Amino acid sequence: MALLAYESQVRPGLIEGQKDYHQVTEDLVRPIEASPSRAWWIGFLVSVACLIFGIYSVTMQVIYGVGQWNLHRTVGWGWDITNFVWWVGIGHAGTLISAILLLFRQGWRTGVNRAAEAMTIFAVMCAGQFPIWHMGRVWLCFFIAPYPNSRGPLWPNFNSPLLWDVFAISTYFTVSLLFWYTGLLPDLATVRDRAKLKWRKFMYGMLSFGWTGSVKHWQRHEALALVLAGLSTPLVLSVHTIVSFDFATSVIPGWHTTIFPPYFVAGAIFSGFAMVQTLLLVTRKVLKLEEYITIEHIEVMNKVIVLTGSIVGIAYLTELFVAWYSMNKFEYWAFMQNRVNVFSPYGWAYYLMMGCNVLSPQIFWFRKMRRNITVTFFMSIIVNIGMWFERFVIIVLSIYRDYIPSSWATYYRPSIWEVGFYVGTFGLFFTCYFLFSKFFPVIAIAEIKHILKKSGNVFKVKMGHEEQETAEEFAGEYLHRDH
């Protein structure tokens, strides 16, 4: 232990206002202890209504079969797999923020990591629904699990990317959940120890696993977080890589592309950060957390958005170049006729994707735009729409006009049940998020306290004079000669 609390004055502070440790607890536990606002109830009930509609749509599909969806030859994957990839992509920002930024020692992650991790978990829950219900005979879905069975024994094909996906998504969900929950334990203990109501004491006592805050436990907790971050970093990259293998290992023109893994991962981070912005801009406003999720946080995330959006843009252009350079007729057709040709039936989708994902985020090159909340919120929605269309373009536009022109006439339109299922996953996602924001601290309390004395604005001002101190004076104040 040498420097307890020092960070350069050049870096902007991450916690605004007059804060001490107790005030941080008060601010961040308040949303849990207060009764929910009217806005919360309205949002929650709308989400539950969407969820119910989704359950109804899925029920109809289970009763009458996958024919309820307008999938056909040649569009065997439509909205369902588009939505699956979209939700998985959104689920990438949380672990990126919590794991990769932890390894890179980015202090700003502490303001946003808890909510982003929760978002990840809920998004992966939504994503998982699509392949499961797409199976049709969903009651046999356990067939994908490799276990000794009486069917031969018949094992799943471990060389198939679809099975890799099963392992990747379920591992990702489990590890994200563990990472999120171990991080929550100290904060749940904080809520427990403040609780006056009996049920709250009991509930948080149960949830916090008996956390005491012992130094030894903190030491292990830190070690655990670091190793889990180290494990999650390649994991988060592997998940969308494996999702992209679902397409890349096939021989469909438009899917059979070697740049898919990095392209998908960049797109996932892009859409994930957009969703984090959407959620946090609302959360900070409704729960009055503007002092913890500051403009600095929003600006940093906008920088990530412009970077990853541009990477995605380069990937789009590379695809076009390779389609031309390969001199493969079918590849060329898939890109130049099915996508770039604006007069083709789905040409509009391609340009919508380009406009939303590549062109519009470029306004974030301007500092003023990056720090503008209205622009950021608007852009986060635009990016999410654009990224949905990216997956739609990849999936449907590669297969709706294939080698047999006689099957071209069947223009793919989703049925109400496909749309209802998608709406239902929004219901699931936001129902979970509303419950999370009511019952769990949406900002990591202990982590905020950990950075308070080096990144809190009050303490930064106090430390102003230290920039002029000599090294000996500085060391005299901050070095603890404990060894």
Next chain:
Amino acid sequence: MSVKKFVVGIFTDEQVLFPAIKKVRSAGYKIHDVYTPMPIHGLDHAMGLRETSLHTAGFIYGITGTTTAVGGIGWIFNSDWPINFGGKSHFDLPAWIPIVFELTVLFSAVGMVLTFCYICQMAPFVRKHHFNLRSTDDQFTMVIELTDKTNEAAVIDFLTSVGATGINTQTAETGWWLGRYDKDKTPFEHKGTALV
């Protein structure tokens, strides 16, 4: 079950806590444990705790996952039910890399979290002894165990002199709910198994 007596010193600033721990240790008092609301880097060293071996456990769980995946798929595709996929090798290691990697991560993460919960004696519904409820809020709590050699009044005076802002004396029944800090300093001795 015997009953132990503790002197609880409360600090409000970690910059006071660090030198205080050093002084208390050099004065020879037995620190039962220190409780803090957030992780403080270096406090474990100041208290003379050894490094945690959780990383090693994570590595062992990880390679267990790797072996399980390679062994499992290899056995299935080579011995239990060999399928001919277009004349490709039955031992098709490159195609297994995704699953092998995922299982490595899964085993390591799940194993480490379970180990963490076990060695910290944490589980749902577990209730432990809390010396100061505000040590999960804004206070740093140092607990000194009174033995037959220590004088209570002397300990209280000493804690005041090193900067504790609040001091009280508490008794608690011994058991796993008190934590095992004092045993962590002697890693190679036999530890009594304490179950949740």
